Amino acid sequence: MRYMLLIYENEALASKRTEEEQGANFQRYFAFTEKKVREDGVFEAGDPLLGTETATTVRVNGAEVANIDGPFAETTEQLGGYYILDCETLDQALGYAAEIPAAQHGSVEVRPIMQMDA
């Protein structure tokens, strides 16, 4: 079963990290991606996202397209990245979610991906 792990953290706090802290954070993600989920054979995809200051939200009202600066919702924690993992069970996915570095200070939402039968 495929799961999407959505990583939320407080962007403002994350941007205040020193270069050293940034490096350590990157190392932790690298270890999780390369040594954990890839080696376990569950990794399908995963990327960090650029900050919400780069986001544009699109709404279409009839024929009118509205492009709005910023993310879909103003919240204390923002979507900052994701993984797609192919796991046997929810418990396995929850186990990986707990190992994502951002789970320590932000939160990780685990959502099963809808299966589309061709």
Next chain:
Amino acid sequence: MADDRLTAIVKTETPRVRARLIRELRDFDLAEDSLQEALLRAVKSWPVDGIPESPAAWLTTVAKRCAIDVLRREQVHHRAVGLLSAGEEDRDELDVFNDDLMRLIFTCCHPSLNLEAQIALTLRTVVDMSLAQVARAFLVSEKTMEQRLVRAKRKIKQAGIPYTVPGSRDLPRRLQGVLTVFYLVFNEGYSATAGDALIRFELCQIAIQMTRQLNRLVRGRAEALGLLSLMLLQHSRSTARVDAAGKLVLLEDQDRRLWDRGAITEGTMLLEKALLARQPPGPFQLQGAIAAVHANAATPAATDWQEIRALYDGLLKFQDTPVVRLNRAVAIGMADGADAGLEVLELMNASRDDASSSLSQRKSRVVVAQRSQRRGV
């Protein structure tokens, strides 16, 4: 054959057979439908042919055959074939059923389901309460309760909640979750003032029964023993804590001769057994120990308040809530005099200053002072 013997067998075997069918059929609803069909056939054939040697195995076999018919009709052949060959005859049959019951308990109490859903699902499937009973116990309509159950079962299926007992790394945390659900069932019966008195009393008994069974399944888990002890000790006071008019009687005003000595003895013994497990005492053991100190005091004045205070110190580390803090202040007031208790409350007050909390603090102060005075400290 006596009807009540058949009813008794059905009552004890149903959850175990259901648990096994859910694992083998990998489908809550198909398991339920085929189980009901098998029960119908049992009611018809057992009075004529006699009760089979293993009623659980008989029900499982018949239910599986019904399920296979359904799957064939729906042309899910590959699953039907898989079921026919599925068998674990090398293992002790009781072990198989018990393992499945554990799986069912941990699935129903999975933290990905909300607490209400966990409780409802546990009562409906592990305890085999009827939809009407569960709805009545929680003061909601049958329709609301049914929707709650449908949503929970859908989430189990769609989110991929596994039908397994968690591994050793997650087991302590997940067991604590199961115990919390069981305690909430007990409290629903014990604390609620609204609703049908009879069904509330039954809920307490059901919770005790569930916790007994869980202890047989997990064996030697100190917190599981602690919870059973806590329930028994609280339940031992059930006849003394309500007066003829149905009003609650405070602990110190209760007629202690009405307390159930058998339950107190068992609860106290279980607690001692839990301490022997040499695991650091968790919140249920600490609460059980507090209940034991009260239960074993012949008179209110004989209560060992120093001990209770020490136990609340421990509990505070797990549950830093206003109720626990207030009870600790009361214990200090009873042990060292009202002034000492009030001082603790003042310290609590200094750390919080919103209006509602200051109101509850004022009430708390009255409680501490009154209780201490009544004891003449």
